Amino acid sequence: MAYVVTEPCSGCKYTDCVVVCPTDCFREGEQMLYIDPDDCIDCDACRVECPVDAIFYEEEVPEAWQSYIALNREMAAVCPPIVDRKEPLGPRDPTKG
Template sequence: MTHVVCEPCDNCKYTDCVVVCPVECFYEADTMLYINPEECIDCEACVPECPVEAIFHEDNVPDEWQSYTDINAEKTAAGDLPSLTEKKEPLGE
């Protein structure tokens, strides 16, 4: 099982979640973050840290954002996104 970063993260990209991740499964693209489903251990530590409520357990992703389950997997499987482990300034601030 895994967690999924969804649309509210786009053009926001708070990184509070990456600091608490014990397995460093977050990856950074230009406008949002993604979780690698192969690395996520389903600990849920990231969920309460997201100030825009963009992270959901894969079984609880809202219908309108279901595509983000595959998007997270595809984006992180490509291997061209850097792993993110430290907090950064969010976009727009």
């Protein structure tokens, strides 16, 4: 199992999670980040750093966002790694966490 980036990351792309990841398992897409499930070691460091509560343990992904499990695997295979903090795409939406 692995952690999964879900809907709240779409359009904001905060990188607080990236800089605490000990295995560099994050990948950067155009509108959001993804976690490579083959590199994730389930350490939980990223989940607590996410300012929009977008990261869930795979078994705890809300029903509405189950498709993000496969999406993370798919996109992690084609998106480049990201290991450094970057400016987010937009301001934090207070309705998303």
